[in-house]
Each structure stands twice: as C-alpha cells, then as structure tokens.
Amino acid sequence: MEIEVGRSLLEGNERRAAELVGIFREAGVLALNLISSPGAGKTSLLERTLKDLAPELRMAVIEGDLQTDNDARRVAASGARVEQINTYGGCHLDAAQIHEVLPRFDLRGTDILFIENVGNLVCPVEFHCGEDHKVALLSVAEGDDKPEKYPLLFHLASVLLLNKIDLLPYVDFDPLRAERFAKAANQGLRVLPVSCRGEGQGLAAWYDWLREALRDKRR
Amino acid sequence: MHEFSLARNLLEIIREELARGGYTRLYRARVCYGPLSQVAPSALRLAFDSLAEENGLAGAVLELAEDPLVLVCSFCRAEFTPPEQSLFAICPGCGQEFLHQVKSGRELYLDRLEAE
Numbered sequence: 283m284e285i286e287v288g289r290s291l292l293e294g295n296e297r298r299a300a301e302l303v304g305i306f307r308e309a310g311v312l313a314l315n316l317i318s319s320p321g322a323g324k325t326s327l328l329e330r331t332l333k334d335l336a337p338e339l340r341m342a343v344i345e346g347d348l349q350t351d352n353d354a355r356r357v358a359a360s361g362a363r364v365e366q367i368n369t370y371g372g373c374h375l376d377a378a379q380i381h382e383v384l385p386r387f388d389l390r391g392t393d394i395l396f397i398e399n400v401g402n403l404v405c406p407v408e409f410h411c412g413e414d415h416k417v418a419l420l421s422v423a424e425g426d427d428k429p430e431k432y433p434l435l436f437h438l439a440s441v442l443l444l445n446k447i448d449l450l451p452y453v454d455f456d457p458l459r460a461e462r463f464a465k466a467a468n469q470g471l472r473v474l475p476v477s478c479r480g481e482g483q484g485l486a487a488w489y490d491w492l493r494e495a496l497r498d499k500r501r
Numbered sequence: 502m503h504e505f506s507l508a509r510n511l512l513e514i515i516r517e518e519l520a521r522g523g524y525t526r527l528y529r530a531r532v533c534y535g536p537l538s539q540v541a542p543s544a545l546r547l548a549f550d551s552l553a554e555e556n557g558l559a560g561a562v563l564e565l566a567e568d569p570l571v572l573v574c575s576f577c578r579a580e581f582t583p584p585e586q587s588l589f590a591i592c593p594g595c596g597q598e599f600l601h602q603v604k605s606g607r608e609l610y611l612d613r614l615e616a617e
Contacts, residue, residue, distance in 0.1 A: 285614040287518055291510045291532070292609065373503055404539050405503035433588045434537055437603070466599030467588055469575065 295409050298377035302384075302412020309389035312492075312499045313397065315411050317435055318419035319428075320401030323445040325353045326478040327419065327488075328396055332360035334482070335489060339393045339496070344383055346375040346400045353398065363387060374405040377412055393496055403432040414499060415440035420464075422446050422455040429463035436464040441472040441491055447484065448477040504541055507609070508548035512556050514611050522616070527553075527561040529615040535606035536570045536586040570606035580604060 290296065306313045316324045332341055342363040345354040354366040365383040367375060375397065387395070397413060399406040407416070418439035420428050423446055429436045436442060442464050444457055461473045472491060476484035515530060530549075534540050542565045549563045569582045574592040583590030586606075591598050 283522075283524070283615065283617050285518060285522060285524075285616060287514070287611045287613055289514050289518075290608070290610045291507045291514070294510055294513065372506070374506075376506070408503060408539055409506075430589065434539060434607075437588065463589070469600050 292408065295377050298381060299410035299412045302377055302380055305384065305389070306395070306412055306414070309392070310500050311389050311392050312394045312496045313411070313413040314394065314495075315397045315399060315406070315413035315416045316419065317399050317403070317406045317416055317439070318401060318421075319403050319424055322401070322419040322421040322424065323478055324398050324401070324419055325356055327443065327445065327476070328357050328398060329360060330478045330482060330485065331396075331488070331492075332357065332362045334485065335492070336361065339492070340391055341394045341396065342387050342392045344375075344380060344395065344397045346379075346398055348372070348400060357398075363392075369400055373400055373402050374409050375399050375411055376409045380411045394492065403428065403435055407435045407438060415495060418442045418464075419445050420460060422449050422453055422457070424455075426456045426460040427463070429460055429467060433463075433467040436471060437467040439468065439471060440495075441474060441488075443488060444473060444475040446477060446479075447475045448479055503539075504544035505548045507540065508545060508552050511549065511611060512552050512558075515558070515614065516556065518611075518614060519616055524614075524616040527558045527614065527616045529562045529564055531564040531566060531612045531614070532610065533566045533568050533612045534609045535568045537588065537603060537606040538609040540609055566612070568605065568608065571604040572601040572606075573604050575600040575602060 318324055343357050345366045347353055348369055351366045354364050358364045365386050367379050397411050416439040418435050465471050474487050476488055546563055553561050570586050571582055573580050574594055574597055576597045577595040579592055579594030581593050589598055
C-alpha cells in the first residue's frame with residue numbers, strides 16, 4: 283500500500299520554535315542565535331558585550347556546549363544570568379532544549395537573550411531556536427573562503443561579525459573576499475569587522491546593531 | 502552530523518503515519534531532500550537503519566531522492582536550476598553570479614511510505 287505523506291523532518295522543531303517566538307514576543311525579549319565554527323570567538327564576544335553593555339541593557343545567555351561548563355563560567359563572571367546546556371555529542375541546540383531551560387530565566391526582566399550555539403557551521407543552521415536573528419561569526423584565522431563553502435549560514439544570518447581583525451597582519455585572510463561571498467549569499471547581510479581584544483575595535487558598530495534590533499523588536 | 506536527530510524525527514513521523522492507517526509493516530520510506538538541505542545521505546541512511554531496527558521496523562528500505570535546486574535571479578527574475586547545485590551560480594538570463602534567492606532546494610521531507 284502506498285501512503286502519501288509530505289511531512290518535513292524538521293516539523294517538530296519548527297512547531298516548538300514557533301512557540302518560542304510567541305514567548306519572546308510576549309516578553310519583549312530580543313533573542314539572538316550565535317553560530318560559528320569552534321574557536322571563532324563567540325564566548326569572547328559575549329564576555330565583552332555583557333561587560334560593556336551591562337549599564338544599559340539586561341542580558342541573559344544560554345550556553346550550548348558538547349561538554350563542560352567552561353564557557354558558562356566565563357560568561358557568568360560578567361554577572362549576567364546564564365544557563366548551560368550540554369549536548370553530549372549533539373552537534374546543535376534545538377528548540378526543545380531552549381524550552382527546557384527557559385523557565386529558569388526572568389524573561390520580563392530581560393532585554394536580550396543570547397543563545398550561544400555549539401561550535402559548528404552546518405548543523406545549528408537547520409534548527410530554529412525561536413530567535414529573531416541568526417548572528418554569524420567568522421574569525422580571520424579560519425580562512426576567507428568559509429562563506430563560499432558554507433553559504434547557508436551566511437544566507438540566513440542578519441549580521442556577520444568578522445572577528446579577530448587584530449590578527450589580520452599575521453594571516454592570509456582577505457576580508458573583501460569573505461565579505462563578497464557572504465553578501466553574494468545574502469543581499470541584506472550586515473558585515474561588521476571586530477576585535478574583542480584591547481580597545482575592542484569595531485565593537486561600537488555591533489552595539490549599535492544590537493540597540494537597533496532591540497528597538498525594532500519592541501516597535 | 503545532525504542526521505541522527507533527523508532520523509529520530511523521521512521515525513516519529515513514520516510511527517504516527519503507520520498508526521493512523523493501522524499498518525504494522527513498513528517496506529519502504531521515501532525521503533526527498535534539496536541540495537541545500539545540508540543533509541549527508543549516507544549518514545541519514547546509517548542512522549535510519551539503526552533506529553528502524555530499534556523501532557521494530559528492521560528491513561525497511563530508506564529511499565533518498567534529491568530534488569532539484571531552483572534559484573531566482575535577483576536582477577532579471579529568471580528561474581533556473583544550476584548544474585553545479587550551488588547558490589553561487591551564473592544566471593542563464595543575465596550572467597549574474599551572486600544574490601540569487603532560493604525558490605526550492607532547502608526542503609527535507611518524508612514523501613511517501615510503502616506499508617501494509
């Protein structure tokens with residue numbers, strides 16, 4: 283007997299993600315899903331952002347890692363509310379995992395919720411976690427052909443942070459090439475070169491992007 | 502390697518569909534995927550085989566069919582299927598290589614089952 287089905291393999295996650303979208307909308311929380319390779323600097327970016335914007339914004343973090351709570355401890359040092367999800371081999375966070383930790387946050391008292399995904403340029407892209415925006419990070423130590431090789435993340439992200447630009451003199455990374463392909467995959471992509479060390483070059487533009495995204499969300 | 506999660510979802514959908522129709526034996530499941538769905542067919546097959554056995558559906562065949570990628574050129578609005586299955590492909594209408602929209606090619610769905 284032939285049975286016509288036509289159901290997406292991701293429908294369960296999409297349904298739970300849609301519920302999260304409703305919860306975040308209701309609470310007026312801007313939810314951002316940070317996606318990059320391991321070591322691109324997601325945690326450093328968060329540490330710096332949480333510290334610099336603490337006087338003006340109430341921020342919270344969900345930390346996704348295969349193992350350990352190293353990143354959660356780093357981020358918690360800023361005083362922000364942080365919850366760890368260990369995936370133990372799982373290569374991405376999904377909407378069900380976000381649902382599970384959400385009751386531990388005071389969402390009404392939160393402006394921005396950062397979801398730091400498991401370091402991986404492929405799998406996290408497929409699992410919507412209810413976020414308003416995907417934030418892509420690419421460090422200049424990784425090679426400028428990443429947007430060419432992994433176009434889907436750059437196609438779907440709202441903003442691309444080109445991180446570790448303080449290392450540019452020491453690596454063969456052509457920022458224009460990376461930007462050209464990333465924007466080729468996504469006309470509306472904002473590309474922001476930043477460094478999370480020292481003076482925090484370029485971070486002011488990232489903070490402006492956050493403020494604007496929060497304003498848009500609450501408009 | 503998110504194929505294990507996908508295979509788990511697939512089995513859940515299959516179990517629902519079998520129960521709905523009162524079927525007990527699964528012969529074949531046909532899954533269609535787009536070239537941009539980021540699925541590795543061999544990994545999905547491996548995960549499916551192991552989970553099918555756990556679910557009492559050992560021997561069921563997973564058939565994987567690749568759907569064509571359909572892009573829409575942002576400049577001349579031409580719809581085309583690039584031979585290289587890539588987002589960065591030259592538009593046959595106007596020669597643009599960049600800024601195409603994806604009309605289809607990201608999907609991943611259970612198309613049909615053969616069961617009794």
